[in-house]
Amino acid sequence: MSTVKPRIKLDKKEAKKGDLVEVKALVSHIMETGQRKDAAGNVIPRKILHKFTCTVNGRQVFAADFEPAVSANPYIQFKFRALESGPVVLTWTDDDGTQIVGEDAIAVT
């Protein structure tokens, strides 16, 4: 688990069942492409967040695979349909296996 704290914003905290909830998330990460070289001409090894998932109350609603072509400090925005109350958990997986996890919650009425 990494100490990086992602910024997560839901457009609403409470939703009627069936409503769409928009999620915006931003996380600090260099997203090193593996294409660049340092001053001595050595390739800087790739180090990116390659996997992103979002679960709501334990059920996966959205996921993405990032390639090196995703910008540094990756931003992601998507929606989900509010069906049940519960934690909204966002997880980014680094090439080195560590995970960055952020959490918010949605209340469905």
Added chain:
Amino acid sequence: MIEVCNRRQALSLGIGGLAVVSGAWVLPAQAANDAQDLIAKFTGGKKPEEARVKLDLPEIAENGNTVPMTVSVESPMTDAAYCSDVLVVADGNPRGGVVTFHFSPSSGVAEANTRIRLAETQNITAIARMNDGSCYMAVKQVKVTIGGCGG
């Protein structure tokens, strides 16, 4: 590091000159852009129809390091009919893959936004795969003023 990249880019453009038609600054040691291979693998060889996918990108990106991109796919997003995956590729980056989004019926709508790196002026292709296996696509050209090094 950006300086190093730009110098390399300038250098290879200079050497390659007019002889190089596409992938102008891919170094010889690197594999060519694999965008077409990725598309073929994703669609299973089928030719996607140009419909239902909307790809929102700026006409001109001043900074190729961070280009906002929105993909949306027309789909009812019910258990019976939904868009399951969207692949985005760029044909002018060192590597073709950009991002793959995975949706589910509980996504409610097949729409996502992120920021991408573009090395040079090029075509971006988004391909949507539905749960029944059918594929749809959209292509958009983006003019890049300052390349995002190392796509």
